[in-house]
Structures are given as structure tokens and as C-alpha cells.
Amino acid sequence: MDKRKFPHSFSVRIDTRRTRFELSPAEDHGGPDGAYRIRVNRCWLDAPDGSHRYFFREALAGLIAEVALEGFAATPEAPDMPYPCRVSVCRWVDGLPRYIGTWTNSAPILDASGRWMVNVSVDGTRLFVPVEDVTVHPIRRTKP
Structure with a gap:
């Protein structure tokens, strides 16, 4: 209640x-x-x-x-994070950081509290995580 x-x-x-x-x-x-x-x-x-x-x-x-x-302060600019893209997500387990390699499922979304969030797949589920906990991996291309 x-x-x-x-x-x-x-x-x-x-x-x-x-x-x-x-x-x-x-x-x-x-x-x-x-x-x-x-x-x-x-x-x-x-x-x-x-x-x-x-x-x-x-x-x-x-x-x-x-x-x-004056109105509310301007909305912070969206982070430059393409999707889908390969990323690592920092998740804390037993007080230690655990980095999980995964893919983004959405472009960054501004939530109600003013934080930029991105949807990722982790352990078979999709969840929103703060953009600051996500590291984008550079695209690696092999030479022909």
C-alpha cells in the first residue's frame, strides 16, 4: 500500500x-x-x-x-552510442566489478530521473543499465 x-x-x-x-x-x-x-x-x-x-x-x-x-534546464545531450553495438557492462557482484560482454538493444533513452539508460542483453534477459556503466568496443575489421 x-x-x-x-x-x-x-x-x-x-x-x-x-x-x-x-x-x-x-x-x-x-x-x-x-x-x-x-x-x-x-x-x-x-x-x-x-x-x-x-x-x-x-x-x-x-x-x-x-x-x-525560464523553464527547466536543457535536457543533457544524448550520448553517441550506436546500436546494435558490442559493449561491456559493469555489474557489481559480491563487492567486485564483473564485466560482461554483450550487445545493445536500443539507443540511449533518457529516464524520468534525467539519467541516460541503454537496453542490453545480460544472462538471457534484457535490462536497462546506466550509460556510464557501459563501455563501447571499437569495431575490428580483418584485412582481406
Whole structure:
């Protein structure tokens, strides 16, 4: 059962586009007292590394002003990763890195938290992994 609480919500309208903000107390998510965790259009506004991000009133005011006056920051540019291509994926097993040779199944995709992910085949399953955990192998051609 989902026990999220959103005691505060508001929206910012620019022309015909509306952005909805929902504020949840940070204490409910293991954050500091007096701060908030924010959902924007039903997606959590997290740090680039995927960890929870908390806003105090001053930072929240800056975020609202940025959205209302300038819009969100530009989306990071997609990494140059062709597909299908041969790659190695770093997976951590028992505290040690394990590199698995595989192929990409998709071009990089920007997920809801702002991280670039790519779909790869690992151990017979397809899964999305962060682009920073993937190493692209150069194409090797043999001489005729």
C-alpha cells in the first residue's frame, strides 16, 4: 500500500502548458526536517545519480522561479552510442566489478530521473543499465 503524503501541491502555467508540483515532507523519505521531496508532473525530481533530492524553502522558491520564468534546464545531450553495438557492462557482484560482454538493444533513452539508460542483453534477459556503466568496443575489421 502506498503511504505517500502530499500535503502541498500547486501548478505553474506558462501559456497553455501547466506544470504540477507535489510536495512531500522529506522526513517521510529519510530526509532532513523542514525540507521537501518534490514530484513534478508525477515524476520525482531526483539528483542526477538517482538519489533522493530535498529542497528547503529557499531552494523551492528558486525552482519555482526558474520554471515560471525560464523553464527547466536543457535536457543533457544524448550520448553517441550506436546500436546494435558490442559493449561491456559493469555489474557489481559480491563487492567486485564483473564485466560482461554483450550487445545493445536500443539507443540511449533518457529516464524520468534525467539519467541516460541503454537496453542490453545480460544472462538471457534484457535490462536497462546506466550509460556510464557501459563501455563501447571499437569495431575490428580483418584485412582481406
